[in-house]
Amino acid sequence: MADLSDNKIERIENTALVELLGKIRNDNSEENMIALLKEAAVSRFIVPVDGSDGNYSFHAVSDKSGSKYMVVYSDSDSFEVAFEDKYKKQQGIIAGFGDLIEVVATDKMGLSGFVINPGVEEVLFGKDMVKMIAQQMGIGGDGTAKVGEPDKYPPQLHDALTEYLKIEPSVSRIWVRLM
DSSP: OBOTTSTTSOOOOOHHHHHHHHHHHHOOOHHHHHHHHHHHHTOEEEEEEEEETTEEEEOEEEOTTOOEEEEEBSSHHHHHHHTGGGTTTOEEEEEEHHHHHHHHHTTSSOOOEEEESTTTTOEEEEHHHHHHHHHHHTOSSOSOOOOOOOSOOOTTHHHHHHHHHHHOTTOOOOOOOOO
């Protein structure tokens, strides 16, 4: 963990993610949500923490029903704006999407999900969605994989495979099964 006000710390800039967060605010269509999820899956986030000497706590917000959501920020600019005066003192850690999913899915802290950029774009990943994503990512499961005929394949799978096979001469045949 490192104090993010230190100039030696890498800045996080998720330009495409930030754009999608703004877009979702006005149009939360399935297409935009899928695009956001894909971008979030390959992004790193800033998680504000308090404490010292290995005893740290995450920031969380609660809703009216008392559900707690871990607070995360999409980029360094959002983090700095959120902690304007406290920025020089606020510590944070950098975490990948899989790390966030694992923290919520393992249920060790009683979280109901996590919220990206609270008070601004404020996109919430609730526990049900997180558990579904965790299952797809193989997080927190029993370590087994089930193979079978899928209901449908991802829409662009055929085109992506065709393009890949044009540049990869070592592959002569391919079979696809979803796991």
